[in-house]
Amino acid sequence: MRNIIPVLVTSGKGGTGKTTTSINIAMNLAERGIKVSLLDADLLAPNTHLFLDVNKEKLREAGKMLIPLKVGEHLEFMGLGVFIPRGVGVALNYEKTADFITTLLRFVKWSGDYLIIDAPPAAIDVNVKLFKELRGRARAVIVGEPHPFAIEDNLRILDLLRFFDIEVRALVLNKYNMYQEELARQVIDEYEVHAKRYGFKIVKIPWDPELQVKTKPELFDEVVEVVVG
């Protein structure tokens, strides 16, 4: 993967907004004129392509490497979802999932300066495979929500990332204003203890229903600055 900088967008549990965060980080970087590659590695729910106009693209190859799909002047994409007919159950066992991750990381001709990776959720075997591949050379963004279950799950993923020497740059607290204020405050206080200890930044992204249907890269300026800086 030459000198590309991998940025894992991960979380302790599903449904926190990893895909939304991944796409918006990628688009924000692209709008800054930075060459960016976007990889949908969430093989449990490969949905990243739904926000991108890539459905008519065909697979191409050059020199035993797959060519990523061009999305814009500075953005390219690859993911399993775009090649699977809508509605087909993606029932991959660990062996097949790990094999796909190898293909997507090592056998795609990525040309970006940053590789934004929409990772599978939770501290599971597939993430161990992914983190091993990226050991010591990736940055990470954890996406969570401010409630007690999420903090337990995110502490597990934080431990796994640290074990594989992946530098956590930011914790995105997504939809933070949806939760009961006092409860959210307590959770954020605890996150801040870990943020101080491990040197990552907490970035709050408010609930915005438009994010379900369109990208708003400008909302992710703070995350991008932490990731790139």
Next chain:
Amino acid sequence: MSVRVKLLSILPKLMILGMKNFGNLLAEFPEAKTRSSILRLYDSSGNQIAFWLGFEGDKPIVKEVDPGKPPYATTEISMHIDVFIKVLKGKMDFRATYLYDLIDIKSNDGLPVSYHMLLWSAYFDRLLEVLK
């Protein structure tokens, strides 16, 4: 050998039809010339039939081979004849057969199995376009 497997005597012509009608196949997949495949089909009685698919120069070649002693190929794919027929009829997407664990793909050239699966899926997409 079952009638269904006997019917597959048309298979080499069918597969080569797809390869010849790819048009821009070698432009999109220039490495195709360096690859070869064993396609192995079996029925519920244990009968098997196998084909070697590859190129000699720019010329696509499909030939029946001994399923017990197939020649070297960069990839091998095995599936039940009913699955193959469903794929050819467009009743089941080739990728779905892999995701549902209905086919086996073996890589002999060091590339990941999933890489070969994506190449095979591109092949079947084009073959189905020809059959339409």
